[in-house]
Every structure is written in structure tokens, then in C-alpha cells.
Amino acid sequence: MKHPLKVIQLYKNEAQLINKAVRNNREAQHMLYELHAPKMLSVCRYYIKDLQQAEDVLLNGFFKVFTKIKHFKNEGSFEGWVRRIMIREAISYLRQKKQIEFVSDAIEIHEEQTNNIKAQIDVAEIQQLIDDLPEGYRMVFVMYAIEGYKHSEIADLLKISEGTSKSQLFKARKLLQKQLQLLNTTSNGTN
Amino acid sequence: MAPIKFENDIKEKLEQRGLQPSANVWKNLEKQLDASDKKKNNKGFWWFGIAASFVGILIMTTVLFNRDGAKDIESVIVDIEAVDKPGSTVKLSDSTKIEENVAVESVKEHNLIETKKNSQKNTSELKVQVQQKQKILIKGTVKEVVAQAEIKHEKEVKDVVKLNTDKLSFEDIKIQEIVAQVQALKEANNTVSDAEINALLDQAQKDITMHKLYNEATNKVDANALLEDVEADLEQSFRDKAFKAIQSGFKYVKTAVADRNN
Numbered sequence: 322m323k324h325p326l327k328v329i330q331l332y333k334n335e336a337q338l339i340n341k342a343v344r345n346n347r348e349a350q351h352m353l354y355e356l357h358a359p360k361m362l363s364v365c366r367y368y369i370k371d372l373q374q375a376e377d378v379l380l381n382g383f384f385k386v387f388t389k390i391k392h393f394k395n396e397g398s399f400e401g402w403v404r405r406i407m408i409r410e411a412i413s414y415l416r417q418k419k420q421i422e423f424v425s426d427a428i429e430i431h432e433e434q435t436n437n438i439k440a441q442i443d444v445a446e447i448q449q450l451i452d453d454l455p456e457g458y459r460m461v462f463v464m465y466a467i468e469g470y471k472h473s474e475i476a477d478l479l480k481i482s483e484g485t486s487k488s489q490l491f492k493a494r495k496l497l498q499k500q501l502q503l504l505n506t507t508s509n510g511t512n
Numbered sequence: 513m514a515p516i517k518f519e520n521d522i523k524e525k526l527e528q529r530g531l532q533p534s535a536n537v538w539k540n541l542e543k544q545l546d547a548s549d550k551k552k553n554n555k556g557f558w559w560f561g562i563a564a565s566f567v568g569i570l571i572m573t574t575v576l577f578n579r580d581g582a583k584d585i586e587s588v589i590v591d592i593e594a595v596d597k598p599g600s601t602v603k604l605s606d607s608t609k610i611e612e613n614v615a616v617e618s619v620k621e622h623n624l625i626e627t628k629k630n631s632q633k634n635t636s637e638l639k640v641q642v643q644q645k646q647k648i649l650i651k652g653t654v655k656e657v658v659a660q661a662e663i664k665h666e667k668e669v670k671d672v673v674k675l676n677t678d679k680l681s682f683e684d685i686k687i688q689e690i691v692a693q694v695q696a697l698k699e700a701n702n703t704v705s706d707a708e709i710n711a712l713l714d715q716a717q718k719d720i721t722m723h724k725l726y727n728e729a730t731n732k733v734d735a736n737a738l739l740e741d742v743e744a745d746l747e748q749s750f751r752d753k754a755f756k757a758i759q760s761g762f763k764y765v766k767t768a769v770a771d772r773n774n
Contacts, residue, residue: 345549444525496684
């Protein structure tokens with residue numbers, strides 16, 4: 322567990338850095354970048370398969386962060402604000418590349434009591450599973466399951482209907498469970 | 513749709529992950545930020561330029577408008593002066609060029625002082641006192657100027673009278689000569705005919721015109737007088753010609769009417 326004093330110190334430091342970054346202090350901007358870039362690249366990587374492209378999105382996202390930093394109000398966490406910018410940037414990047422396809426097969430959505438599959442796999446494998454999902458499935462799944470957005474918010478951000486968002490999530494889950502079961506069986510050596 | 517347990521595991525594991533971006537990312541970001549700063553500075557420069565030009569235009573317009581206003585006031589004052597000082601204007605209307613110049617000077621002085629007065633309208637009582645003093649000064653200057661003008665006018669009048677007396681004296685001499693000649697003729701012949709008197713008068717008139725045309729003292733011919741003389745001759749000749757033509761035409765018509773029955 323983190324020491325509370327250390328957390329307060331970090332918060333104070335970040336607030337100071339933000340104030341300096343607002344005044345266009347390049348060093349403070351660099352420090353903020355160093356502090357948040359690894360996490361934000363990971364977020365970008367959820368949505369974008371290619372690391373190089375994810376870095377491009379990261380760059381554009383941070384450019385927006387530093388040019389709009391004066392609009393940041395200390396109401397929420399700075400990390401959360403930066404994260405929202407990164408997600409929006411990733412979505413717009415994919416939209417520009419026209420890589421988003423929402424397969425709208427008429428699937429009857431019903432609550433499926435999924436078994437307690439425990440992900441006995443490492444992060445690289447999880448990322449691989451997510452990468453293997455079709456673009457539309459992946460975006461909705463990441464936004465809902467990992468970022469914690471509601472369907473209404475996803476629909477608004479991706480400019481789709483809530484129904485589409487729900488169906489995409491359902492399909493993504495089904496596909497992932499299937500893949501996960503496959504991975505578990507192969508790793509356990511049982512067929 | 514409730515979150516599924518494996519999704520929570522995935523989330524936990526992914527949240528703990530950190531991917532270190534390559535060094536180029538920051539370098540490129542720094543470049544982009546520098547470029548945007550330059551753009552911002554340029555924007556500021558342009559805004560400063562626009563603001564400066566706007567202020568310049570504002571100053572120019574205010575200066576120009578003020579100038580126009582001053583001109584208007586001046587013209588109004590001139591009118592008031594003309595009304596306030598009818599005596600001076602009457603004198604000026606009769607006066608020569610010199611007097612006009614004097615009058616213009618006096619008006620200018622008035623204008624200057626009046627503009628000063630107008631500029632001090634909204635000031636305190638002290639300034640009003642100053643204005644009164646100025647008015648006294650103005651009156652003093654006006655009196656001086658008018659006095660000077662009057663002196664000059666008197667001089668001018670004297671000069672004109674002198675000139676007139678000179679001219680009259682030559683004509684008087686001529687008249688006296690004619691009277692003497694008529695008296696001599698009377699004494700010699702007892703009677704003097706109208707033709708003789710007319711001849712003497714014509715001769716005297718010619719002498720006077722010659723005197724006007726040719727100044728013996730300076731050996732100079734007055735061009736204007738010569739021109740007037742010639743024009744008078746021309747007019748006279750034209751009048752005579754026209755009269756003769758009418759006379760002959762009338763005779764022709766008269767004979768034609770008289771001989772119509774023959």
C-alpha cells in the first residue's frame with residue numbers, strides 16, 4: 322500500500338507541474354509527459370493494434386493536452402482528463418482511417434450466465450485477444466469493460482445507437498470467452 | 513449486462529501495464545509545441561498591429577474632426593464681428609486697399625482672441641475675469657487699429673483731393689482761356705457766333721483729352737485713356753454709320769411711298 326504522505330506529495334508536485342505547464346514551461350510539460358505517457362500509450366494500445374500508430378495517437382493526444390491545459394479545471398484527476406483526451410483521439414484516428422466497422426447481425430441478446438472463467442493468461446495474451454477482435458467489437462468492449470463507459474456514452478462517442486453498442490459488446494464477450502476457453506484448454510494440455 | 517469476472521481480471525492486468533513510448537515521440541511533440549508557440553506569437557503580433565493601426569486611425573480622425581470644428585468656429589466669429597462692429601465695416605467699405613489690409617488684420621486679431629475665449633468657456637470665474645481683461649485688451653487694440661485706419665484714410669482722402677484739385681486746375685485754366693478768348697472776340701467784332709464758341713470748346717476739349725492721354729512731365733502716354741478714347745471713337749463711328757443707314761433707308765422708303773401712284 323502506498324504511503325499517504327507520498328501520494329499527497331505527488332499530487333502537490335503534479336499540481337505545480339500543471340501550473341507551470343499552463344505557463345508553457347517546457348520542462349514541466351516534459352515531466353508531465355514522462356509521468357503519464359506509459360499509461361496513456363497502453364490506453365491507446367487497447368484501441369489500436371499497431372504500436373507505431375498508437376504512438377502517433379499518443380503524440381497528438383499530448384499535443385492537445387498541452388495546448389488545452391489552461392482549460393483543465395481541478396475538478397477531477399488530471400490523469401482522467403488526459404485519458405479521456407487519448408480515447409477521443411484514438412476514436413477519431415480510427416474514424417479517419419475508416420477502420421471502424423460495426424457488424425450488425427441480428428443476434429438475440431439474452432443474459433447468459435457466463436461461467437467463472439478466470440483469465441490465467443498474461444497481459445500480452447490479453448492484448449492479443451483484444452487485438453483479434455473486429456474493430457467495432459473491440460472498441461465497444463474496451464470502452465465498456467475496461468474504461469467503464471455506459472452504453473449511452475459509448476453510443477454518443479461512437480455515433481451509434483445504444484442497441485448497436487449492446488450487440489457489439491455481446492458479440493465481443495462471446496468471442497472472447499470462446500478464445501479464452503481455447504487458450505485455457507491448450508495451456509492445460511487437455512482437449 | 514453485469515461485468516463478468518474475467519473482464520475484471522483483464523481490466524486489472526491491463527491497468528497495471530505501462531508501455532514506454534520511443535524517444536522520438538517527445539522530440540516530435542516538442543517540435544510541434546514550439547511551432548504552435550511561434551504561431552501564437554505571430555498571432556499576438558498581428559493583433560498588436562491591428563490594434564495599433566486602429567488607435568492611429570482613431571487619433572487621426574479626432575485630430576481632423578477637431579480641426580474642422582475650429583474652422584467652423586472661426587467663420588462664425590467673423591460673422592459676429594461683422595455684425596458687432598457696423599461702424600468699422602462701413603469705414604472699411606469706403607476705404608482703400610490699405611484700409612482693407614488693416615481691417616483684415618484687426619479681424620484676424622479678433623479671431624485669435626475670440627477662439628481663446630471660446631476655449632475658456634467652461635472654466636472657472638478666474639478665467640472669466642481673464643476673458644474680461646482680454647476683452648478690454650481687444651477693445652484697446654481695436655481702437656488703436658481703427659484710429660490708425662482713420663489716420664490712413666484721412667491721408668488717402670487728402671491725396672485724392674489733391675489729385676482732383678490738380679485736374680480741376682487744368683480744366684479751370686482752359687475755361688478761363690476760352691472765356692478770355694470769347695471776351696477778346698466780343699471786343700473785336702462786337703458779336704460772337706455760336707459756331708466760334710463751339711469751335712473754341714471743341715479745341716479746349718481736345719486739349720484736355722490730350723492732357724489726360726499724354727503726360728508731358730513724364731513723357732508717358734496713358735494706355736488706358738488711349739484705349740478708352742479709341743473705343744469711344746469706334747462706338748461713335750458705328751452709331752453714325754447706323755444712323756446714316758437708317759436715314760438713307762428712310763429716304764428710300766419715303767420716295768417709294770411718294771411715287772407709288774405715279
